[in-house]
Amino acid sequence: MSRATVPIFVVSLFLTIVLVTNTLFIVPETNSAIVLRLGEPREQYQEAGLKIKVPFIESVRFIDKRNRELDQDEIEIIANNQERLRVDAFARYRIINPLLFYQRARTERNGEDTLRSLMNQNVRRVLGEVSVEDIVSNERASLMLRIKELLGASARPLGVEIVDVKIRRADLPQSNSNAVYQRMITERNQLAERIRAEGNEAAQQVRAQAEREATEIQAKAEEESQKIRGRADAERNAVFNEAYGADPEFFAFYRSLTAYEKALKKEGANGETTILLSPDSEFFRYFNNLEGSR
Amino acid sequence: MPWQDNSGDNNGPVRGPWGQPSGKGSRNNGSGNRGPGRGTGRNNDAPDLEDLLEASRQRLKRAFPNGSGGGGGGKGPEISGRMMGIGAALLAFLWGISGFYTIDAGELGVETTFGAFSAVTPSGLQWHFPSPIQNVNKVDVESIRKLPVPASRNRNGGQSDGLMLTGDKNIVDVALVVNYKIKSDLVSNNSIPGVAQYLFNVDNPENVVRTVAEASIREVVGRNTLDFIQTGGRSDIQDQTRALLQSALDQYQAGIEVTEINLEKTEPPNQEVNDAFLDVEAADQDRQRTIDSARAYANKVVPEARGKAQQILEQARGYAARVTAESRGQADRFKAILNEYKKAPKVTRQRMYLETLETVLGDMNKIIVEDDAGSGVVPYLPLNEINRKAP
Numbered sequence: 086m087s088r089a090t091v092p093i094f095v096v097s098l099f100l101t102i103v104l105v106t107n108t109l110f111i112v113p114e115t116n117s118a119i120v121l122r123l124g125e126p127r128e129q130y131q132e133a134g135l136k137i138k139v140p141f142i143e144s145v146r147f148i149d150k151r152n153r154e155l156d157q158d159e160i161e162i163i164a165n166n167q168e169r170l171r172v173d174a175f176a177r178y179r180i181i182n183p184l185l186f187y188q189r190a191r192t193e194r195n196g197e198d199t200l201r202s203l204m205n206q207n208v209r210r211v212l213g214e215v216s217v218e219d220i221v222s223n224e225r226a227s228l229m230l231r232i233k234e235l236l237g238a239s240a241r242p243l244g245v246e247i248v249d250v251k252i253r254r255a256d257l258p259q260s261n262s263n264a265v266y267q268r269m270i271t272e273r274n275q276l277a278e279r280i281r282a283e284g285n286e287a288a289q290q291v292r293a294q295a296e297r298e299a300t301e302i303q304a305k306a307e308e309e310s311q312k313i314r315g316r317a318d319a320e321r322n323a324v325f326n327e328a329y330g331a332d333p334e335f336f337a338f339y340r341s342l343t344a345y346e347k348a349l350k351k352e353g354a355n356g357e358t359t360i361l362l363s364p365d366s367e368f369f370r371y372f373n374n375l376e377g378s379r
Numbered sequence: 380m381p382w383q384d385n386s387g388d389n390n391g392p393v394r395g396p397w398g399q400p401s402g403k404g405s406r407n408n409g410s411g412n413r414g415p416g417r418g419t420g421r422n423n424d425a426p427d428l429e430d431l432l433e434a435s436r437q438r439l440k441r442a443f444p445n446g447s448g449g450g451g452g453g454k455g456p457e458i459s460g461r462m463m464g465i466g467a468a469l470l471a472f473l474w475g476i477s478g479f480y481t482i483d484a485g486e487l488g489v490e491t492t493f494g495a496f497s498a499v500t501p502s503g504l505q506w507h508f509p510s511p512i513q514n515v516n517k518v519d520v521e522s523i524r525k526l527p528v529p530a531s532r533n534r535n536g537g538q539s540d541g542l543m544l545t546g547d548k549n550i551v552d553v554a555l556v557v558n559y560k561i562k563s564d565l566v567s568n569n570s571i572p573g574v575a576q577y578l579f580n581v582d583n584p585e586n587v588v589r590t591v592a593e594a595s596i597r598e599v600v601g602r603n604t605l606d607f608i609q610t611g612g613r614s615d616i617q618d619q620t621r622a623l624l625q626s627a628l629d630q631y632q633a634g635i636e637v638t639e640i641n642l643e644k645t646e647p648p649n650q651e652v653n654d655a656f657l658d659v660e661a662a663d664q665d666r667q668r669t670i671d672s673a674r675a676y677a678n679k680v681v682p683e684a685r686g687k688a689q690q691i692l693e694q695a696r697g698y699a700a701r702v703t704a705e706s707r708g709q710a711d712r713f714k715a716i717l718n719e720y721k722k723a724p725k726v727t728r729q730r731m732y733l734e735t736l737e738t739v740l741g742d743m744n745k746i747i748v749e750d751d752a753g754s755g756v757v758p759y760l761p762l763n764e765i766n767r768k769a770p
Contacts, residue, residue, distance in 0.1 A: 091459060111511075113494040114579035133495035152631045153582040154590065175590055177631060222546040222601040248631060251594035255601070256544060265550050266652050269605075273655035277662035284666025288673030295677030299684030306688030310695030317699030321706035328710030332717055338728065339713060342735040349739045359744040368736050369747075 107140035116147040117183040129184040148183040149193060152248055155200050161258065162209055168217045169261065173254040174208050174229075176200070176236060182244030189243050200240055204250075207235045220255050228252070478509040485521030487563065487574045490514070496579065499565055499572050518574050520563035523638055526585065527556050528592045542648050543597045549605040550648045555617075557592045557624070558639040576634030584633055588624070592640075595623035608645050617642055 112118045112133050120128040120136075122143045130136050131150065138145065155176040162172050178200065180186045180193075190196030211232045212220055220228060229250050237247040257265060329336040349360070364372055481504050482488045488500040492513050500507075500515070507513040529540035541553045562573025570576065581587055599619045603612055621640045628635045647653040720727045 111494040114491060114496050114575075133491070133493075135493035149582065151582040152580055152587075152633070154586060156590075175594075177587075218548070221544045221548070225598050225601055249627060251591060251627070252597070253590055253594045254543070254597060256542065257550075262542075262550060262648075265548065266648060269549050269647070269652050270655040273652070273659050277655075277659045280659065280662040280666050281669075284662075284669040287666070288669040291670065291673035291677050292680075295673075295680045298677075299680045302681070302684040302688045303691065306691040310691045313692070313695040313699045314702075317702040320699075320703050324703070324706040324710045328713050331714070332721075335717055335720055335724075335728075336713070339716060339731070342731055345739050346735055349743070359746065360740065362740075362745055362747045364747055367732070368740070 104140055108137055110136055110138060110145050112136055112147070115149060115151050117150040117180070119146045119148065119183050119187050120144070121146060126184050126187060129182075131183065146187060148180055148186060150180055150183065152177050152179050153193075155197055155204065157201055157204055157208070159254070160205060160208065162212045164212065164217045164220060165214055166216045169258050170212070170217050170220060171254065171256045171258055172208060172212060172220070172252060174204070174232070174250060174252045176204055176233070176250045177248040178240065179246050179248055180244055181246045185242070185244030196243060196245070199243065200236075200245065203239045204232075204236055207232050207239070211235065217257075220252070225252060225255075474509055478506045478513070480505055480507070480515055482517060485519060486517050487520050487565075489516045489518060489575050489578055491516075496571055496575050499574060501565075516578055518561055518577065520561040520574055523558050523560050524585075525556055525558055526588055526592070527554070527643075528589060528596065529554065530589065541644075543600050545600055545605045545608060546602050547604045551600065551605055551608060552644065552646045552648050553596060553600060553608075554643040555592070555596060555620070556641045556643055557588055557637060558641065559588055559635050559637045562634045562636045570632055573634035573636070576632045578634075581631050581633045584635060587628070587631065587633055588635060588637075591627045592620070592624050595620045595627070596640075598623060613642055613645070616645075 110118070112130050112135075114133040116133075117129060117131045118136065119126050120130070120138045120143050122139070127143065128138075155178055157174055157176075159171050159173040162170055164170055180196070186196055190199060211228055215224060215228065219225075229252055233247050233250040236250060240247050256262070329340075362368065480488070482500055482502040484502050486502055488505060489496065490498045490500060490507050490513055492508070493511075494514075497513070505515070507515055542550055543553055545551055561577045565572050567573055567576070571579070577584060596616075599616055600608060602619075603616065608616060617640045621637050624640070625637045628637065647656050
């Protein structure tokens, strides 16, 4: 080796490095790559790894191949029952054909703008055909699927696969919301009233039942009481009949005397009762006649 | 490692694979501690390295006593070539040991070879071909990440961001927290492991969790009624939301596992509606209170009636006892008198009659009228007057 060897070595090393860095390139997992020869796409690499290109005249463009979000601004749609709904939907997409995507859209931003307007059309188209109820509850999943299919079909020429479309929000406009609030309040008020009325109803029922029960208990007691009294009266009669039946004539006499005593003497104590007596009566039998009249 | 130059993982085409550790410093001229010419050897953590450096310094001193580096040395080119060989070997060695790295507990390392995913390494000391051949990303796969949905409580003018329509077209204010972690299983069927999915498949994974969670909770709430959401349906809602969110994340191959959905609140949308809801609760209590007081009344009335019934019965029994006793007494008395009477009927009868009349007539006003004193009313007319004046 001569003295010139070292500079030559340095220069050649430098050139080698420049050459190598312009020939080899790394495609990361998150991206795919397109090789452009003087601006014209020649090759696409979708697998990650170390790749080779022609140095200097070929350049590389990387395109994100991950699952990306396509967020759409909130749009107001009119459902088929003329109700308005504010819908905020988003799509998830992947660029599956970077070459196609590059040819049609060049940059990701540009491509997203195109996708966004496609999505806007499809969301309006699909959701405009159904009612608000379907969007909010019944058909949500299948509507999202339908938008996904339509958008997927229109996005395919861009080299884009639509992974998913989701309705993030589907809300009523403010004025309709207020109507809903009013309805909710009214419903709750009605419910509260009904609950209170039910309470009163149940309370009345309990009271009435208790009162009926009380009356029933008393009535039964009354019935029993009358029976007892009746039996006692019957026994009394039986006892009297048995006793008085022994000599009815004497009973009449005895009972009359008792009655006189009771009936006439009661208030006669202070001379309220006045009696007219005939001297011919039995009491006065000896009054005018020593031997007794008759 | 401190000397490892990892800058620019994804620089792509500009950086050649052998670019950085160039021997004569085409780019690294100024960095000093690396070149063979003036290596100062700051690496304290590797003693054998120190020795090597020391040795090389000795040689360099011998080779270039004037101390000038690089190609300027005037002496034998053989020595210079040998030096370069040694320098290259040294560099290769340094480069090699810069491939060691540690993965902490709860982390996984994801190695890429020339950008392409090659392996998942578990925690511990690991080695890979250093940059630019291989790179490693460390990912925490153990800690649970919490993501509140909606992120901000208030949007335009006090309106909550969590307002959503229910299946029965009411509006409810919902807030939830998504707990998720990066999948830690090392194998996954028909795809790369979860942690690699997390790194490579989805753009901004946290945002995915947030937006899909928002869509999922609205879908679930939209399927259910307000009553169900607010009362018994809490855990159902959580489960359904989790299932929807997880299936979407699995479909995206996001490498994320949703561990839990926590419904923090399901409230009426504003104060007025809330008041109406509270009134329903108050009504419920009112109802209970009304029923309770009716029960109290019932509990009072029925026993009272029983007491009254008992009283009626006892009265009747008393009456019965009295009536029968009286009648027996009277009957016995009559029988006794009858007995005596039968012994001397005429006399007894006479005596009884007179005794009775005696007591009866004793206290009375008596007017004795002749039978033939005249018929008609006249004789009786002033009777009461007489009566009054007589006593």
